[in-house]
Amino acid sequence: MAKIMTTQEKQAELDKIAREIKEFKGLDIAKNCTLAVPGEGNPEAQIMFIGEAPGFNEDKEGRPFVGQAGKLLEKTLKDVLNLGRFDVYITNIVKFRPPDNRDPLPDEIEACRDWLDRQINIIHPKIIATLGRFSMAKFIPDVSISRIHGQARYVDFNENKIIIFPMYHPAAALRAGAVMNEFIQDFNKLKTLLGNNQPDIPVAKPEPAKITQTSLF
Numbered sequence: 001m002a003k004i005m006t007t008q009e010k011q012a013e014l015d016k017i018a019r020e021i022k023e024f025k026g027l028d029i030a031k032n033c034t035l036a037v038p039g040e041g042n043p044e045a046q047i048m049f050i051g052e053a054p055g056f057n058e059d060k061e062g063r064p065f066v067g068q069a070g071k072l073l074e075k076t077l078k079d080v081l082n083l084g085r086f087d088v089y090i091t092n093i094v095k096f097r098p099p100d101n102r103d104p105l106p107d108e109i110e111a112c113r114d115w116l117d118r119q120i121n122i123i124h125p126k127i128i129a130t131l132g133r134f135s136m137a138k139f140i141p142d143v144s145i146s147r148i149h150g151q152a153r154y155v156d157f158n159e160n161k162i163i164i165f166p167m168y169h170p171a172a173a174l175r176a177g178a179v180m181n182e183f184i185q186d187f188n189k190l191k192t193l194l195g196n197n198q199p200d201i202p203v204a205k206p207e208p209a210k211i212t213q214t215s216l217f
Protein backbone atom coordinates (compact mmCIF):
# COMPACT_ATOMS: atom_id res chain seq x y z
CA MET A 1 0.00 0.00 0.00
CA ALA A 2 1.23 3.51 -0.80
CA LYS A 3 2.78 5.29 2.17
CA ILE A 4 0.82 8.29 3.40
CA MET A 5 3.16 11.25 3.11
CA THR A 6 3.04 14.59 4.88
CA THR A 7 2.97 17.72 2.75
CA GLN A 8 6.59 18.38 3.69
CA GLU A 9 7.64 14.89 2.63
CA LYS A 10 5.80 15.30 -0.65
CA GLN A 11 7.49 18.64 -1.30
CA ALA A 12 10.91 17.17 -0.47
CA GLU A 13 10.34 14.32 -2.96
CA LEU A 14 9.12 16.73 -5.65
CA ASP A 15 12.20 18.89 -5.06
CA LYS A 16 14.40 15.80 -5.44
CA ILE A 17 12.77 15.00 -8.79
CA ALA A 18 13.23 18.62 -9.90
CA ARG A 19 16.95 18.41 -9.06
CA GLU A 20 17.29 15.18 -11.04
CA ILE A 21 15.58 16.80 -14.04
CA LYS A 22 17.80 19.89 -13.87
CA GLU A 23 20.97 17.78 -13.70
CA PHE A 24 19.95 15.40 -16.49
CA LYS A 25 21.98 15.61 -19.72
CA GLY A 26 20.90 12.38 -21.40
CA LEU A 27 18.90 13.95 -24.25
CA ASP A 28 19.87 16.60 -26.80
CA ILE A 29 16.89 18.71 -25.73
CA ALA A 30 18.19 18.54 -22.14
CA LYS A 31 21.67 19.64 -23.21
CA ASN A 32 20.41 22.41 -25.49
CA CYS A 33 17.57 23.95 -23.49
CA THR A 34 17.99 27.15 -21.47
CA LEU A 35 16.25 25.81 -18.36
CA ALA A 36 14.59 22.50 -17.57
CA VAL A 37 10.92 22.76 -16.56
CA PRO A 38 10.10 20.15 -13.90
CA GLY A 39 6.63 21.42 -12.94
CA GLU A 40 5.19 23.36 -10.02
CA GLY A 41 2.23 23.69 -7.72
CA ASN A 42 0.56 22.35 -4.62
CA PRO A 43 1.83 18.93 -3.44
CA GLU A 44 -1.72 18.31 -2.11
CA ALA A 45 -3.43 19.37 -5.35
CA GLN A 46 -6.71 17.66 -6.21
CA ILE A 47 -6.18 18.42 -9.88
CA MET A 48 -3.00 17.91 -11.84
CA PHE A 49 -2.69 19.42 -15.33
CA ILE A 50 -0.29 17.73 -17.72
CA GLY A 51 0.72 19.52 -20.91
CA GLU A 52 3.06 18.61 -23.71
CA ALA A 53 6.49 20.26 -23.38
CA PRO A 54 7.91 23.68 -22.47
CA GLY A 55 7.79 26.41 -25.10
CA PHE A 56 9.85 29.57 -25.57
CA ASN A 57 8.76 31.36 -22.38
CA GLU A 58 8.83 28.26 -20.19
CA ASP A 59 12.37 27.50 -21.36
CA LYS A 60 13.50 30.99 -20.32
CA GLU A 61 11.79 30.90 -16.90
CA GLY A 62 12.07 27.21 -15.99
CA ARG A 63 8.33 27.18 -15.17
CA PRO A 64 5.42 25.49 -16.95
CA PHE A 65 2.66 27.35 -18.81
CA VAL A 66 3.89 30.92 -18.38
CA GLY A 67 3.30 32.05 -22.01
CA GLN A 68 0.02 32.85 -23.80
CA ALA A 69 -1.36 29.32 -23.38
CA GLY A 70 -0.49 29.49 -19.68
CA LYS A 71 -2.27 32.82 -19.29
CA LEU A 72 -5.43 31.27 -20.73
CA LEU A 73 -5.08 28.25 -18.44
CA GLU A 74 -4.58 30.50 -15.41
CA LYS A 75 -7.51 32.79 -16.29
CA THR A 76 -9.90 29.88 -16.89
CA LEU A 77 -8.79 28.23 -13.65
CA LYS A 78 -9.65 31.43 -11.79
CA ASP A 79 -12.88 32.25 -13.67
CA VAL A 80 -14.40 28.76 -13.55
CA LEU A 81 -12.87 26.99 -10.55
CA ASN A 82 -11.81 30.02 -8.52
CA LEU A 83 -8.35 28.43 -8.15
CA GLY A 84 -4.91 29.95 -8.57
CA ARG A 85 -2.10 28.14 -10.35
CA PHE A 86 -0.47 27.21 -7.04
CA ASP A 87 -3.67 25.50 -5.86
CA VAL A 88 -3.19 22.88 -8.58
CA TYR A 89 -0.12 21.09 -9.92
CA ILE A 90 1.05 21.84 -13.46
CA THR A 91 3.63 19.86 -15.39
CA ASN A 92 4.41 18.41 -18.82
CA ILE A 93 5.03 15.06 -20.46
CA VAL A 94 8.50 16.26 -21.53
CA LYS A 95 10.53 18.48 -19.23
CA PHE A 96 12.80 20.23 -21.77
CA ARG A 97 11.91 22.43 -24.74
CA PRO A 98 12.02 20.68 -28.12
CA PRO A 99 13.64 22.99 -30.73
CA ASP A 100 11.18 25.21 -32.63
CA ASN A 101 8.37 23.75 -30.51
CA ARG A 102 8.33 20.56 -32.55
CA ASP A 103 6.35 17.59 -31.24
CA PRO A 104 8.14 15.58 -28.55
CA LEU A 105 9.79 12.40 -29.84
CA PRO A 106 9.03 8.94 -28.42
CA ASP A 107 12.50 8.64 -26.83
CA GLU A 108 12.07 12.06 -25.19
CA ILE A 109 8.70 11.04 -23.75
CA GLU A 110 10.21 7.77 -22.54
CA ALA A 111 13.22 9.48 -20.93
CA CYS A 112 10.88 11.77 -18.95
CA ARG A 113 8.32 9.10 -18.08
CA ASP A 114 9.68 8.01 -14.71
CA TRP A 115 9.80 11.59 -13.38
CA LEU A 116 6.19 12.20 -14.37
CA ASP A 117 5.03 8.88 -12.92
CA ARG A 118 6.75 9.74 -9.64
CA GLN A 119 5.19 13.21 -9.60
CA ILE A 120 1.74 11.63 -10.08
CA ASN A 121 2.35 9.06 -7.33
CA ILE A 122 3.52 11.70 -4.87
CA ILE A 123 0.72 14.18 -5.54
CA HIS A 124 -1.91 11.48 -5.89
CA PRO A 125 -4.47 13.86 -7.40
CA LYS A 126 -8.17 13.13 -7.59
CA ILE A 127 -8.20 14.16 -11.26
CA ILE A 128 -5.56 14.39 -13.97
CA ALA A 129 -6.59 16.85 -16.68
CA THR A 130 -4.55 16.16 -19.81
CA LEU A 131 -3.91 19.16 -22.06
CA GLY A 132 -3.53 18.09 -25.68
CA ARG A 133 -3.01 14.77 -27.38
CA PHE A 134 0.45 13.81 -26.04
CA SER A 135 -0.55 13.75 -22.40
CA MET A 136 -3.92 12.18 -23.26
CA ALA A 137 -2.11 9.38 -25.11
CA LYS A 138 -0.15 8.48 -21.96
CA PHE A 139 -3.39 7.30 -20.35
CA ILE A 140 -5.78 6.77 -23.26
CA PRO A 141 -3.86 5.76 -26.39
CA ASP A 142 -5.17 5.61 -29.95
CA VAL A 143 -8.09 7.97 -29.62
CA SER A 144 -8.84 11.32 -31.14
CA ILE A 145 -9.04 14.22 -28.73
CA SER A 146 -11.91 15.76 -30.67
CA ARG A 147 -13.94 12.67 -29.84
CA ILE A 148 -13.23 12.21 -26.15
CA HIS A 149 -12.37 15.62 -24.71
CA GLY A 150 -14.51 16.54 -21.73
CA GLN A 151 -15.32 12.89 -20.94
CA ALA A 152 -13.88 11.67 -17.65
CA ARG A 153 -12.93 8.05 -17.21
CA TYR A 154 -11.13 5.91 -14.68
CA VAL A 155 -7.76 4.60 -15.80
CA ASP A 156 -5.54 2.08 -14.00
CA PHE A 157 -2.32 3.75 -13.03
CA ASN A 158 0.21 2.01 -10.78
CA GLU A 159 -2.44 -0.16 -9.16
CA ASN A 160 -4.65 2.86 -8.50
CA LYS A 161 -7.67 4.04 -10.42
CA ILE A 162 -7.37 7.69 -11.29
CA ILE A 163 -9.78 9.95 -13.08
CA ILE A 164 -8.43 11.16 -16.40
CA PHE A 165 -10.13 14.18 -17.89
CA PRO A 166 -8.91 14.85 -21.46
CA MET A 167 -8.96 18.48 -22.57
CA TYR A 168 -7.84 20.43 -25.58
CA HIS A 169 -4.50 22.16 -25.24
CA PRO A 170 -5.03 25.87 -24.42
CA ALA A 171 -2.81 26.78 -27.41
CA ALA A 172 -5.37 25.04 -29.65
CA ALA A 173 -8.15 27.04 -27.95
CA LEU A 174 -6.26 30.26 -28.70
CA ARG A 175 -6.09 29.35 -32.38
CA ALA A 176 -9.77 28.54 -32.99
CA GLY A 177 -12.94 30.01 -31.48
CA ALA A 178 -14.81 26.71 -31.65
CA VAL A 179 -12.07 24.97 -29.66
CA MET A 180 -12.07 27.84 -27.16
CA ASN A 181 -15.79 27.25 -26.51
CA GLU A 182 -15.13 23.54 -25.94
CA PHE A 183 -12.20 24.35 -23.67
CA ILE A 184 -14.37 26.56 -21.45
CA GLN A 185 -17.23 24.05 -21.45
CA ASP A 186 -14.82 21.29 -20.44
CA PHE A 187 -13.57 23.44 -17.57
CA ASN A 188 -17.17 23.71 -16.38
CA LYS A 189 -17.47 19.90 -16.51
CA LEU A 190 -14.23 19.68 -14.54
CA LYS A 191 -15.82 21.89 -11.88
CA THR A 192 -18.79 19.51 -11.57
CA LEU A 193 -16.44 16.52 -11.42
CA LEU A 194 -14.33 18.10 -8.72
CA GLY A 195 -17.37 18.75 -6.55
CA ASN A 196 -18.69 15.18 -6.91
CA ASN A 197 -17.34 12.62 -4.45
CA GLN A 198 -18.70 9.57 -6.24
CA PRO A 199 -18.79 10.45 -9.90
CA ASP A 200 -20.51 7.89 -12.09
CA ILE A 201 -17.92 7.60 -14.85
CA PRO A 202 -16.74 4.68 -16.99
CA VAL A 203 -13.52 2.70 -16.81
CA ALA A 204 -11.35 3.31 -19.89
CA LYS A 205 -11.72 0.83 -22.75
CA PRO A 206 -9.47 0.81 -25.80
CA GLU A 207 -11.11 2.72 -28.63
CA PRO A 208 -10.44 2.59 -32.36
CA ALA A 209 -7.93 5.16 -33.55
CA LYS A 210 -9.03 7.95 -35.81
CA ILE A 211 -7.03 8.19 -38.97
CA THR A 212 -6.44 11.93 -39.22
CA GLN A 213 -4.97 13.92 -36.37
CA THR A 214 -3.90 17.52 -36.54
CA SER A 215 -1.25 18.84 -34.20
CA LEU A 216 -2.74 19.47 -30.74
CA PHE A 217 -6.18 18.18 -31.83
Ligand code: URA
Nearest residue numbers: 051052053054064065
Ligand atom coordinates in the same frame (compact mmCIF):
# COMPACT_ATOMS: atom_id res chain seq x y z
N1 URA B 1 2.68 24.19 -23.74
C1 URA B 1 2.84 23.08 -23.00
O1 URA B 1 2.39 22.00 -23.39
N2 URA B 1 3.48 23.19 -21.85
C2 URA B 1 3.94 24.34 -21.37
O2 URA B 1 4.51 24.34 -20.29
C3 URA B 1 3.76 25.48 -22.17
C4 URA B 1 3.13 25.39 -23.34
